[in-house]
Amino acid sequence: GAGVSQSPSNKVTEKGKDVELRCDPISGHTALYWYRQSLGQGLEFLIYFQGNSAPDKSGLPSDRFSAERTGGSVSTLTIQRTQQEDSAVYLCASSLGPEGTLSYEQYFGPGTRLTVT
């Protein structure tokens, strides 16, 4: 079946502009995660959705970052007034959710490489 997809695959934007990154999780997966990898760093957690709610937003680095999920499916990560330090690879992952037998298994999309100039 289809895996996790993300769009765009690459995005170059000017400092100060807003960007939207999209994630389509695996059908039926209720849990969705956003992570990012900045240069020289490991992947870091940003936000977790269960269904359409986000009970854990603790990884969002500033109030310029927001995310939503609709219909228990697609999620959008929005970065307002982008800064150069926002340049990173943004990865989305989905899993069956806490009720799933293997709830800890996460399946990743190919990521969006964001470059802020």
Added chain:
Amino acid sequence: ILNVEQSPQSLHVQEGDSTNFTCSFPSSNFYALHWYRWETAKSPEALFVMTLNGDEKKKGRISATLNTKEGYSYLYIKGSQPEDSATYLCAFTGGRGGNNRLAFGKGNQVVVIP
């Protein structure tokens, strides 16, 4: 903050040689330890998920072990091939019943030289 450390950060391996690397993680509140293989411009691919102390998993020429009491996992590649070139990510899940967010190390970047 969950500290997951991977070493070495990068290594070059001659084709046919075997290699291994280490992941250390918090030994308290353990739930699962994951290894992923990540090639540039592709999705991280799940290699192993281990939950029990003493777990050993194998997939082809790649294998992994887990010690939850001392907080480390080893990943082994036997007879390295050029297609093994990738970054190998270790990730820790703590707190069974929580949101299962992953805490990653910085990865082991492997280049296999033909």
